[in-house]
Amino acid sequence: MRARYAGFAILLVVVALLAVLLWYRQASLPVHEGTVIVPGLQQAVRIQRDAYGIPHISAANERDAAFALGYSHAQDRLWQMEVNRRIAAGRMAEILGEPALDTDKFLRTIGIARTAQSIARNLDAEHRDLLDAYAAGVNAYLNKRSGPLPPEFFITRAPKPEPWTPADSIGWSLMMAWDLARYSYSRELRRLQLAQRFSVAEINDFYPPYPGDPAPVTTDYAELYRLLGLKSAAPLARLIPPGLGFGDGEAVGSNNWVVAGRRTVSGKPIIANDPHLGLTTPSLWYFASMQSPGVNVIGATLPGVPGIVLGRNDRVAWALTNTGVDQQDLYLERIHPEHADQYQMPDGWARFATRVESIRVKGGDDVELTVRETRHGPVISGLASVEKSFKQPQFALALRWSALEPDDTTIAALRALNKAQNIEQAEQALALFQIVAQSALMADVEGRIGMMVTGRIPVRDPASDLNGIVPAPGWDARYDWRGYLPAEQAPKLRDPASGLIVTANHKVVPPTYPHHLTYDWFLPYRARRVEQLLDARGKHDVTTFKAIQADITSFAARDLLALLHDVQPLTAAGRDALARLKAWDFQMKRNAPEPLIFHAWMRKLKHRIFADDLGTMTEDFVDQAELTATLLHILSGRANARDWCDDRSTRERFETCRSLAGETLDAAVSELTEQSGRDVAGLRWGEAHQAVADHRPLSGVPGLGRLFGLKTAYPGDTYTINVGALSHRTDAPFSTRHTATLRAIYDLAARDTNSVWIQSSGQAGNPFSDRYASMLPLWRDVQYLPMRPPAAREATTLELKPRR
Numbered sequence: 001m002r003a004r005y006a007g008f009a010i011l012l013v014v015v016a017l018l019a020v021l022l023w024y025r026q027a028s029l030p031v032h033e034g035t036v037i038v039p040g041l042q043q044a045v046r047i048q049r050d051a052y053g054i055p056h057i058s059a060a061n062e063r064d065a066a067f068a069l070g071y072s073h074a075q076d077r078l079w080q081m082e083v084n085r086r087i088a089a090g091r092m093a094e095i096l097g098e099p100a101l102d103t104d105k106f107l108r109t110i111g112i113a114r115t116a117q118s119i120a121r122n123l124d125a126e127h128r129d130l131l132d133a134y135a136a137g138v139n140a141y142l143n144k145r146s147g148p149l150p151p152e153f154f155i156t157r158a159p160k161p162e163p164w165t166p167a168d169s170i171g172w173s174l175m176m177a178w179d180l181a182r183y184s185y186s187r188e189l190r191r192l193q194l195a196q197r198f199s200v201a202e203i204n205d206f207y208p209p210y211p212g213d214p215a216p217v218t219t220d221y222a223e224l225y226r227l228l229g230l231k232s233a234a235p236l237a238r239l240i241p242p243g244l245g246f247g248d249g250e251a252v253g254s255n256n257w258v259v260a261g262r263r264t265v266s267g268k269p270i271i272a273n274d275p276h277l278g279l280t281t282p283s284l285w286y287f288a289s290m291q292s293p294g295v296n297v298i299g300a301t302l303p304g305v306p307g308i309v310l311g312r313n314d315r316v317a318w319a320l321t322n323t324g325v326d327q328q329d330l331y332l333e334r335i336h337p338e339h340a341d342q343y344q345m346p347d348g349w350a351r352f353a354t355r356v357e358s359i360r361v362k363g364g365d366d367v368e369l370t371v372r373e374t375r376h377g378p379v380i381s382g383l384a385s386v387e388k389s390f391k392q393p394q395f396a397l398a399l400r401w402s403a404l405e406p407d408d409t410t411i412a413a414l415r416a417l418n419k420a421q422n423i424e425q426a427e428q429a430l431a432l433f434q435i436v437a438q439s440a441l442m443a444d445v446e447g448r449i450g451m452m453v454t455g456r457i458p459v460r461d462p463a464s465d466l467n468g469i470v471p472a473p474g475w476d477a478r479y480d481w482r483g484y485l486p487a488e489q490a491p492k493l494r495d496p497a498s499g500l501i502v503t504a505n506h507k508v509v510p511p512t513y514p515h516h517l518t519y520d521w522f523l524p525y526r527a528r529r530v531e532q533l534l535d536a537r538g539k540h541d542v543t544t545f546k547a548i549q550a551d552i553t554s555f556a557a558r559d560l561l562a563l564l565h566d567v568q569p570l571t572a573a574g575r576d577a578l579a580r581l582k583a584w585d586f587q588m589k590r591n592a593p594e595p596l597i598f599h600a601w602m603r604k605l606k607h608r609i610f611a612d613d614l615g616t617m618t619e620d621f622v623d624q625a626e627l628t629a630t631l632l633h634i635l636s637g638r639a640n641a642r643d644w645c646d647d648r649s650t651r652e653r654f655e656t657c658r659s660l661a662g663e664t665l666d667a668a669v670s671e672l673t674e675q676s677g678r679d680v681a682g683l684r685w686g687e688a689h690q691a692v693a694d695h696r697p698l699s700g701v702p703g704l705g706r707l708f709g710l711k712t713a714y715p716g717d718t719y720t721i722n723v724g725a726l727s728h729r730t731d732a733p734f735s736t737r738h739t740a741t742l743r744a745i746y747d748l749a750a751r752d753t754n755s756v757w758i759q760s761s762g763q764a765g766n767p768f769s770d771r772y773a774s775m776l777p778l779w780r781d782v783q784y785l786p787m788r789p790p791a792a793r794e795a796t797t798l799e800l801k802p803r804r
Contacts, residue, residue, distance in 0.1 A: 024148060024151075024768075025768040026768075027147040027148055028147055028148050028149065028150055028151060028766060028768060029147075029764075029766055029768060029769055030075035030076060030141075030145075030766075031798070032047075032049050032053075032075070032796045032798050033796045033797060033798055034798060034799070035798075035799045035800075035801060036144060036798065036799070036800055036801070037801050037802075037803050038071070038140040038144060038800050038801070038802070038803065039136075039140065039802070039803045040067060040133070040136035040137070040139075040140055040802075041064055041067055041800055041801070041802035041803075042060070042061060042063065042064055042802060043059070043060040043061065043064055043802065044060070044799060044800065044801045044802065045057065045058065045059045045060075045064050045065070045067070045068040045799070045800045046058045046059075046797060046798075046799050046800075047068055047071075047072060047797070047798045047799075047800065048789065048790055048792070048795035048796070048797050048798075049790070049795060049796050049797075049798075050789075050790035050794055050795060051790075051794065052762070052763060052771060052774055052775065052785060053076065053762070053763035053764055053769075053771040053774075054287045054288065054289075054763060054785075054790075055068075055072045055288050055289070056288075056289045056291070056789035056790060056795070057069060057072070057288065057289065057290045057291065058291045058292075059290070059291070059292040060292065060293070061292055061293065062130070062292050062293075062294070062295055063129065063130065063133040064133070064292070065290045065291070065292040065295065066130050066131075066133040066134045066137065066306045066307075067133045067134065067136055067137035067140070067800075068137060068290075068800060069134060069137065069288060069290060069301065069306055069307075070133070070134040070135060070136065070137025070138040070139075070140075070141075070164070070306065071137040071138065071140055071141045071800065072137075072288065073137075073138065073286060073301070073303045073304065074137070074138045074141035074142060074164075075141055076286065076303075076763055076764050076765055076766075077282060077286060077303035077764075077765040078141075078142075078149070078150055078161065078765065079149075079150045079152040079153065079765055079766075080280075080282055080303055080696075080765045081138070081161075081164075081303050081304045082153075082158070082161050083696050083697075084172045084175070084303070084304050085164075085168040085171060085172060085304065087103075087107065087175060087696075088107070088112045088113060088116065088168070088171030088172050088174060088175050089107075089112070089113040089168075089171060090103075090104040090105070090106075090107035090108035090112070090113060090357070090359065091104065091359075091360070092104055092697075093359055093360065093361045093362060093367075094360045094361070094362055095156050095157075095158040095159075095362055096156065096362065096697055097361060097362040097363045097364065098361055098363070098364055100697075101359065101361060101367065102383070104359050105359070105367075105369055105383050106380070106383060108357040108359065108369055108371065109357075109369070109371050109378050109379075109380055109382075109383060110178075110377075110378050110380065110399060110401070110404070111371075111378055111404060112171055112174050112175065112178070113167070113171055115174060115403070115404050115405075115406065116167040116168075116170040116171035116174055117167045118406035118407075119167075119170050119406065119407060119408045120165075120166045120167040120170055122406060122407045123166070123411070124412075127411050127412050127415065128166065130306060130411070130415065131166035131169055131170075131306065131411065132166060133306075134164075134166075134169060134306035135163070135164040135165055135166055135168070135169070138164035139163045139164055140800075142160075142161055142163070142164075150765065150766045151766070151767065151768070152698065152708075155698065155701075155704070156697070156698075168304065169304055169305050169306065169411075170408070170411070172302065172304040172305060173302070173305055173410060173411075173435060174403055174435065176302070176435070176436065177403040177435045177436040178403070179277075179278070180322050180436045180438075181325075181327045181328055181401070181402075181403065181436055181437075182328070183324065183520065184324075184326040184327065184328050184468065184518065184520060185328040185330065185399070185401075187207070187520055188328075188329070188330045188468070188469065188470055188471055189330070189471075190207075190621065191203055191207065191221075191469060191470045192225070192330075192470055192471050193617065194206065194617075194621075195221055195222040195225050195470065196225070196231065197614075197617075198222065199220075199222055199641060200218065200220055200221060200222050201640075201641035202641040202642055203222070204216070204641070205630075205633060205634065205639040205640075205641045205642070205644065206621075206630055207520070207629075207630070208629055208630060208632075208633035208638070208639070209519070210507055210519075210521045210523075211523070211524065213507075216467065216469055216519045217465075218465055218466055218467065218469055218470075219465040219466065221466060221469075221470045224473075228332070228395075228473075229394070230332070230395060253276040253321070253322060253504070253505040253522060253526075253723065253725075253738075254273070254274065254275040254276045254277075254320065254321035254322055254504070254505065255272070255273070255274050255276070255321060255502075255503075255504045255526055255527075255530065255549075255721060255723075255740075256271070256272060256273040256274075256319035256320065256321050256439070256441045256502075256503055256504075257271070257272055257441070257500065257501065257502040257503070257530050257534065257548075258270070258271040258272070258319070258441045258442075258443050258449045258451075258500065258501050259449075259499060259500045259534060259540055260447065260449050260495065260499040260500070261447040261748075261749075262499055263499040263500060263534075263538070263539060263540060264539060264540050264541060264749070265539045265540065265541040266541065266747065266749030266750065267447075267749065268445065268447060268747070268748040268749035269317075269443035269444075269447060269448075269449050269748045270443075270540060270541070270542065270545060270745065270746065270747050270748065270749075271317050271318075271319050271441055271442075271443045271449075271745070271746045271748075272319065272545045272548070272549060272743075272744070272745045272746075273310055273319030273320065273321075273441075273742075273743075273744050273746075274549055274723075274740035274742065274743045274744070275310070275320065275321065275740070275741055275742060276723050276725065276738060276739060276740055276741070277738065277741045278737055278738055278741075279691060279692060279693035279694070279710075279736075279737050279738065279739060279741065279760060280693055280694060280695070280696065280761075281693040281694065281695040281699070281708060281709055281710045281761055281772075281773075282761045282762065282763075282764065282765040282772065283693075283741055283742070283759045283760045283761040283762075284302065284741055285300040285301070285302065285310075285741060285742050285759045285760075286300070286301050286302070286303050286763060287299070287300055287301070287757065287759065287763065288301050288308070289789050290308070290418075291789075294419060295313070295418060295419055296313055296314050297311060297312070297313040297418040297419075298311050298312060298313075298787060298788070298789070299311015299312060299744070299757075300742055300744070300757075300759070303765075305414075306411070306414075307411070307414035307415055307417075307418055308414070308417075308418050309414065310742070310744065311418075311744070311746075312746045312751060312755065312787075313418060313419070313420070314445075314751070315420070315421050315422065315444055315445045316417075316420045316421065316422065316423065316425070316426050316442060316443070316444045316445075317442070317443050317444075317746035317748060317751075317755075318417060318426060318430075318440060318441065318442050318443075319440070319441045319744070319746075320438040320439070320440050320441075320454075321438065321439045321503045321504065321505060322436075322437070322438060322439070322505055323437040323438055323439045323453050323454075323455070323503075323505075323508060323517070324437070324505055324517075324518050324520060324521060324522065325437035325453065325455060325457055325517045325518055326458070326468045326516075326517065326518040326519075326520070327401060327402040327403070327436070327437060327455065327456065327457070327458060328399065328400065328401045328402075328468075329376075329399075329400045329458070329468045329471075329472065329479075329481070330397055330398070330399055330400075330470075330471035330472075331374070331376045331377075331397070331398045331399075331400065331471060331472055331473070331474035331479070332395050332396075332397060332471050332472065332473055332474055333374050333376070333379065333395065333396040333397070333398050333474040333475075334394060334395060334473070334474070334475055335393065335394055335395060335396060336349055337394065340393075341354075343374055343396065343474070343475075344474070344475035345375070345475060346475055346476065346477040350374075350375070352372040352373060352374060352379070353372070353373040353374075354370055354371065354372050354373070355370075355371050355373075356368055356369070356370050356371075357369040357370075357371055370382075372396065373398070374396070374398045374474060375474075376398045376399070376400040376474055376480075377398050377399045377400045377401060377404060378398065378399055378404075379396045379397065379398050380397055380398070380399050381395075381396050381397035382396065397471060398474060400458075400481065402434075402455070402456035402457075402458060402484065403435050403436065403456075405434075405456070408434050408435055409432040409433075409434055410432070410433055410434055410435040412432050413429050413430060413431075413432035413433035413434070413454075414429075414433075415429075416428065416429035416432065417429040417430065417433075421444075422444045422446060422448075423442050423443070423444045423446075423448045423449075423450050423494075426442045426444070426450075427442070427450065427452055427492075430442075430452055430454050431452075431454070431487035431488075433454040433455065434454075434455060434456050435455065436454075436455050437453055437454060437455030437456075437457060437517075438453070438454045438455060439451060439453055439503035439505075439508055440452055440453070440454055441501055441503065443746070443748055444748070445748050447748075448494070448495055449494075449495060449496075449499075449501060450492070450493060450494040450495065450501070451491075451492065451493040451501045451503065451508070452490060452491065452492045452493075453490045453491040453492075453508065453517075454490070456484045456485075457484060457485040457490060457515070457517065458481045458484060458485075459481060459482045459483050459484060459485055459515070460479075460481060460482065460516060461477075461478050461479070461480065461482055463478045464478050464479050465478070466479060467516055467519070469519055485515055489515065491508055491509045491513060491517075500531070500534050502527050502530045502531050502534070503527065504522075504524070504526040504527035504530060505521070505522040505526075505527075506521055506522060506523070506524035506526075506527040507521040507524065523556065523628065523629055523719065525554070525555040525556050525719040526719060526720070526721050526723070528555060529551060529553060529555055529720075529721055530548060530721060533547075533548045533551060533721075534548070541747075541754075542745050542747050542754045542755075542756060545745045546745065546756075546782065546784065548721060549721060549722060549740075549743050549745070549782060550721075550722050550782035551720065551721040551722055552587055552588040552589065552715045552716045552720045552721070552722050553585070553586050553587055553588075553720060553721075554586050554587075554588050554595075554716075554717050554719050554720050555586070555719060556628050556632075556717075556718070556719035557584075557586045557588075557595075557598055557717070557719075558586045559632060560598075560602065560628070560631060560632065560635070561581055561582075561584075561586075561598070563632070563635040563636055564635065564658075564661050565582070566658065567658060567661045567662045567665060568658075568662050569662050569665045569666045569669075570662065570663075570666055571666045571669070571670070573666070573669045573670065573673060573679070573680055574662070574665050574666040574669050574670075576669075576679075576680050577597045577601075577665060577668075577669045577680050578665060580593065580594055580597065580680065581594055581597060581598060584598075588685065588689075588715050588716045588717045588720050588724070589685065589715055590684070590685055590686030590689070590713050590714065590715045591684055591685070591686060592684070592685055593680060593681060593682070593683035593684065593685070594685075595685035595689070595717065596672065596683045596684065596685045596687075596688050596689070596734065597668065597669065597672065597680065597683065599689075599717065599726065599734055600668040600669075600671065600672055600734075601661075601664060601665050601668040601669075602628075602631065603623075603668070603733060604664035604665075604667050604668045605631070605660060605661055605664040605665075606622055606627050606630070606631055607622055607623060607664075608647070608660045608663070608664050609631075609634065609644050609645055609657070609660060610622045610627075610644065612647050612648045612649045613642075613644060613648065619730070623728065623730065623733075624728045624729065624730065625728060626718060626725070626726070626728065628718065628719065634657065635657055644657075645657040645660055647660075685715070685734075686713030686714065686715070687713065688734040688735070689713070689714055689715070689716075689717075689724060689726075689734050689735065689736060690711050690712065690713055690714060690732070690735045690736070691711065691712050691713075691714035691724065691735075691736050691737075691739055691760075691780070692709070692710075692711050692727075692732070692735050692736070692737050693709060693710040693711070693737075693760060693761060694709055694737065695708035695709045707767055708767055710761060710773055710776055712776060712777075712780050713780075714736055714739065714780065716736075716739070722740065722782060723738075723739050723740060724736040724739050725737075725738040725739065739760075740760075740779075741759065741760050742757065742758065742759040742760065743757065743758050743759075743779070743782070743784070744756070744757040744758075744787065745757070745784070746787075751787075752786075752787075752788040752789075753786075753788075755786070755787040755788070756784035756785065756786060756787055757784060757785060757787045758775055758778050758779045758783065758784050758785055759775055759779065760775070760776065760779050761773050761775060761776055761779075762774040762775050762776065763775075
């Protein structure tokens with residue numbers, strides 16, 4: 001009897017737990033239908049959602065539309081918004097404990113939250129009111145919500161969100177700027193570290209110039225550092241945090257292109273955009289449309305930020321890619337030998353400005369962080385996580401970054417862009433987009449197309465012999481910025497004779513452009529492939545644009561294999577693999593063996609070429625880095641500073657690039673076949689090349705990763721239009737965490753009928769929602785949804801009414 005009662009008791013407990021789980025699953029989801037009375041509105045607002053949860057907001061005024069967008073964001077992405085603002089504020093350790101402390105220290109040091117607060121204080125009344133309205137919408141939902149919070153709050157035991165503020169919105173936009181600009185910062189640090197072992201000529205081999213450009217003309221900075229007595233212990237890579245909001249690794253990129261009406265079937269421009277950013281679950285993007293007097297706009301928003309970032313209105317469409325302008329410089333600040341609180345200026349000594357940041361740590365004591373600042377910016381070399389990496393008591397390392405200015409007009413830019421009626425107004429709006437440099441494409445219904453580069457572009461002294469390529473002596477005024485380039489002098493293009501404009505993170509200015517932007521452009525493979533496909537047809541429509549966005553031809557693989565055509569593997573499997581590669585069409589298909597063979601080979605080859613030269617730096621600089629440009633430079637014979645292919649660890653033989661290539665192809669094929677248990681023909685790219693969208697912070701928690709994270713087999717590679725940049729992580733080197741986070745095509749002839757879009761997960765941020773990953777299969781297969789408000793019969797409707 002006791003056993004029977006015990007069994008009944010266990011059954012009751014299980015049933016009760018299942019009932020609670022089912023209740024929680026439903027109760028934690030937002031309500032998208034009905035009428036809600038909320039404070040802060042001026043007039044009633046209607047939010048209609050389609051089957052995928054995309055809201056169409058209809059409001060009587062612009063302020064109420066911003067309120068409703070904030071309410072919608074909070075409904076569907078509350079945990080994401082909470083994590084976003086905690087990242088920007090350096091407050092993740094409050095909910096995650098000591099593992100998040102180093103990231104908090106870094107972000108407190110560079111001052112994201114402090115800058116956001118300064119920008120918010122300096123806003124004019126009109127745009128402050130818009131941010132206030134958005135924040136009021138977020139907070140109205142927080143105060144009105146009756147059910148339990150999303151499951152992440154329960155799992156992490158995070159407290160209920162504090163009221164949203166305008167500074168929270170600006171802070172997340174600054175995180176966007178950080179991840180899109182940090183490439184130049186990280187490349188400076190890497191050159192600094194390489195200069196401890198290599199000459200400038202050898203570093204220019206390792207980081208070669210853009211195709212067709214000469215190597216940067218600089219002073220001998222390796223000798224300069226030697227004369228200064230500068231020594232840094234490895235790895236300085238600890239000063240390079242991972243992508244915190246938008247990027248993963250060094251491959252931040254995007255594609256956009258536009259064709260004029262004379263090159264389209266309809267006679268009106270068509271514009272395409274697919275921003276390549278770090279995959280997250282949920283997606284970085286949230287689709288929405290907003291309608292109020294004078295505004296009818298639809299596109300991609302960032303949860304936490306008011307306004308459409310990428311999209312179109314009734315008359316104008318716009319698309320953005322990262323330009324890669326060098327907006328960050330590092331400075332070596334010389335510390336007074338007798339007064340550690342002073343650093344050298346061009347005309348004497350000055351005290352560091354200091355502040356103390358108190359960081360709460362879950363499960364531990366509060367941590368106090370003393371942050372020093374120089375005239376250039378925050379000192380980053382004093383962080384506890386890198387004390388062993390930068391042992392220089394006579395020097396500090398400070399960061400100058402254009403986004404840390406106390407005033408910014410990016411919010412005004414988004415608002416003006418959403419309301420622009422023609423390409424001139426769009427250009428005027430984008431001139432206010434200061435936070436980060438973007439290659440912005442525009443088109444209007446009158447048929448005009450254009451491109452301009454946005455953002456603050458630093459003007460460096462003509463006497464500078466470093467030009468931001470490595471950390472410069474902070475006491476030498478030659479290396480100071482001379483302000484920012486006026487917007488009218490930024491790169492611009494209007495209605496070119498070719499009828500098309502393409503940007504894909506490649507060099508977007510001709511050799512005659514007079515101002516320095518960067519030395520570190522990305523290789524032009526994607527741009528050239530887009531141009532080739534556009535030129536292959538006389539007239540284009542949305543269907544041909546879809547095909548271009550789906551293209552998976554890798555010109556980089558083509559060029560590398562052309563340099564390795566005479567390789568002679570020693571094994572039968574290696575010869576079989578090489579024969580396949582020689583017959584290959586360079587398509588990075590999921591179900592093909594050739595992409596996996598090729599990338600496994602290149603991974604082995606770059607390790608063999610550089611491991612003996614870089615030693616302990618190999619993992620950071622080679623195994624976990626994208627080195628296609630370096631391989632092309634060396635295999636083509638253009639690298640002359642040293643014989644990189646000869647293995648210095650072997651004295652009994654002399655290795656050539658050709659011999660290493662044969663050996664590494666054999667090794668790669670052997671490893672792949674042994675691990676898979678298949679022959680060469682049975683290998684599949686999609687099994688290794690998985691698109692991985694991580695959830696912050698639960699993807700890494702055993703048992704929860706599958707519930708919160710998303711993963712799917714994916715085609716492409718770093719240099720295909722349909723990009724799938726390799727992660728280069730030791731545990732999953734062929735996976736991709738960086739790809740097209742959304743795709744959109746805007747047809748100016750039939751905006752609601754023909755324009756299409758898709759993003760990488762779904763609208764909902766709650767994994768219990770059917771809309772959490774509802775767009776993933778369409779996104780993976782490069783399929784689309786119509787970009788238009790839902791018909792009334794298809795929609796669920798939520799009405800927000802003001803409290804009287």
